[in-house]
Amino acid sequence: MPRVTIRDVAARAGVSTATVSRALSGARPVSPEVADQVHRAVQDLGYSGNGIASALRRSRTDTVGMVVPSVANPFFTSLVENVEYALQQAGRQLFLCSSRSDPALEAQRLRSLVARQVDGIVISPVHGTESTEAVAWAAAELPLVQVDRYVSGVPSDWVGVDDEAGMVLVMDHLAARGARSAAFVSSRLTNSSTELRLAGFRRHTERLGIAVDDEHVLLGEYSIDWGREGTARLLRSRRLPDAIVCADDLIALGVVQACSEAGVEVPGDVLVTGFDDIPFSALSAPPLTTVRQPQELIATEAVRLLQRALEPSVVEPARISLSPSLVVRASTGPAPRQAHPGAPVSGTSGRRPR
Template sequence: MPRATISQVAELAGVSTATVSRALSDSRRVSATTRQRVQDAAQKLGYSGNSIASALRRNRTDTVGMVVPSITNPFFTSLVENVEHVLQEQGRQLFLCDSRQDAEVEARHLRSLLARQVDGIIISPCHDRHSGAAVQAAAKRIPLVQLDRQVSGTSTDWVGVDDHEAMRLLMEHLDERGARSAAFVTSTMTNSSTQLRLIGFRTQAQRLGIHTREEWIQLGDYSVAWGRAAGRRIMDDTPRPDAIVCADDLIAIGVLRACRDRSVAVPDDVQVTGYDDIDFADFVHPGLTTVRQPRERIAAEAVRLLAATAEWGGTAAHTALAPTLVIRGSTAQRARTGGV
């Protein structure tokens, strides 16, 4: 069937083509009654208008690009979902890109989003240094907000969780549960969140007098498989730590599996903590004690900062939101004991 035209909509609604254009662009110069008549006619004829031409006239496309390191990671999946919900409420659409933890792939996605003329970009950079040039280049052209992770040497807004506060909550909890030694399993030091969590672990361990050893600091990636491999290494060491602190929940789930492989009871023999509070954290056995990031608030703030940058510009904002400690069965309810 031939595509409906604006003239046909105007004829059916009994108005001029100019009125149709104004009505479909939500112009205040059209009465509510006329707008409804035009919309009914457009719907009946299946008229969708020319979104590209409309975007050019309004100087916006009502689209936002989002780039995340891995869409398979449940934490980023949840962030994407929350950002999409906020944008949907505003009548805007999301273009999602997965960088696959590769800075070159990430740079190509950024260039593609710019070519699509998105109104802004929300990105969680995959690498602290290698992502910097592409992120800064994009930020010079359109509003850009960094989410969760951030790259150094860039002048953009950022929103995420307070990693130092999160590690304080976790380590004080383990201290109260009697842990006098702890290991830390994380990814390689390629992004800001990973670095801050390790710094926070070391700082809090020293402050609380919780013993750690360099061989207990295991660097790999954010995956269940790595958590299982690192957990086995730690379980095979002598002496074994009282607790294993993990930089995310996927790693922690792998560590729980490693403990089961080695017949090590959690939390009686060793306590395990995660980070992010993904949905699976409450379904593993025992339930995982972890840090909950306020994902809904992070998403809403990222979209707000994007709009504020587009409208006002100005100095970049750095927004660190408070985390929450979620206590489950992977940490013991026991009194503090002495010794290492």
Template sequence: MGVTIHDVAARAGVSVATASRALSGQRGVRPENRSKVLAAADALAYQPNAVAAALRSRTTRSLGVVVPRIANPFFATLVEEVEQRLHAADRSLLLANSRYDPELERRQVGALLDRQVDALLMVPCHRVRSAEVLAEAAARVPVVQLDLHVDGPAASWVGVDNAAGISLVVEHLAALGTRRTAFVGAEPTDSAAQARLDGYRRAAPGGADDVLLGDFSKEWGQRAGTRLLDRAELPGAIVCGNDTIALGVLSALAERGVAVPDEVRVTGFDDIPYAALAQPPLTTVRQPQGAIAAEAVRLLTARWDGAEPVSQRTAIAPELVVRASA
């Protein structure tokens, strides 16, 4: 039989209740007793029973995270950033994938809540259809929207200023002397797609109506690139709604022997790890994922610690990363 809390208490010369409070970080334990308990636990290599601790404290010290597509390198990196910060706070993460399907998203959120997660970080896959399940979850546990958000007032949100990022790209292209641009993005079913499309239409000079919309995939980028190549004349630059679209566009251009950036410039958004490895390396907008993850975890930690549940919307400034494609 393994070491129990009773063994720790006996070695430290305190009651089992005192040992339990000391190990769980609760108040009401004298400093000298806390030191004795921690020393005894270390000497005995005591491993607390996480299930029993959860039953006593009515908390699982776990966080549910729902993302639209874990295969997307942006979401994979963002989840890793969140996990690192939770680990530092001695909390665990349970991950679910909605696949951009609001009905699957609803089931995944329900499954996480059934596992008694203490809070939820949600990247809502649809800016309208995700609102109901988000509100239902927020009535049960603290919820923060991450990266994407639903329309209208809802749970707190932390993400990047998408419109500002698109403006950085358009201004950079204008400074290079680019007169005509095209935008290849995703249908505005999620908030980022809508914000980047709106930002482009506000910032792009003259040709803001040259827009092709599909989804945030390399396959769509290839198809859109082919459509642009089949025109009588290429635009001076192709502004892409994210990096995976841009990678598809670059692939289509390479297949036709079109030189980037000599014949056409290409930009992305997100700065996923593959962006720097593209041929040529991709000029893009970097989302500060570490800062986004840190702020989201900070908001949830404040709720866990008993702070008033005030909804906040935090848009973090992006950064233009200039490489060889534009």
């Protein structure tokens, strides 16, 4: 029996092959009447090009959309790779979109994914408030899971790292290294992750008796350039703190570079920590002590929650906060003897080298 082609479907439906493609992919809208003609032709002929016919019979396309703030940020690059692998194991394909940290573009991306009839959406929202309307709309249209960052007031699943626990690991480690004063260099408070990390920093510096000057909390953006600029501001202040805590690894890499260029020794003059454990963090000079996020587990849980949301049973949205680990490297001094250098640990001991 000869294989049914898209031309056969077009002839049966009385439309062009381009119209058939649009009706099946959802890339551009067609009228309900034309869509019905195409779908009936697909079913009558048993067309199964690219698996579309079987997906239509299940009212699914086996595709999932994902929107991240930036594909240039290594953290999100790795997260996307892990989500794509988890989806592949579940028999689904990924449509990836970058919002370029722009809430308006993010809303456009979400509308596009819904128009493409993806089965669900995984998103790390750009902004804690400006993203809310678009994310809420998309969640009302399709199953949606928020990862890493989240917006409040949207009835959707969320999975990410426990930012509070991450800051506990960092601050306890720095206190054990002898830090008695600290600075915090971060992006502006536009998303949940940044807000939680700053809140954790303030809470645990107070708990540990670590001094923080008002001028030593610097808010800019997640980038190496901002880490360099923030360091320049700290170096102009009346006294360099014992430690510089960074809200992500890109900022921390910029801090380490700027210190080196200014003749400030890391960790001899100042301790530096990051957050995320991107691949470059182990390659800096010195290698960076940082909080490792369990990205593979985050991705696996996100896909599991999405699969659950596609089932007919109604369940309450889940909030899954995963435990991080601390990777101790040379930017805060030598790793403890009982641990392999660069291995995740839950705590450290020892005095800061002077």
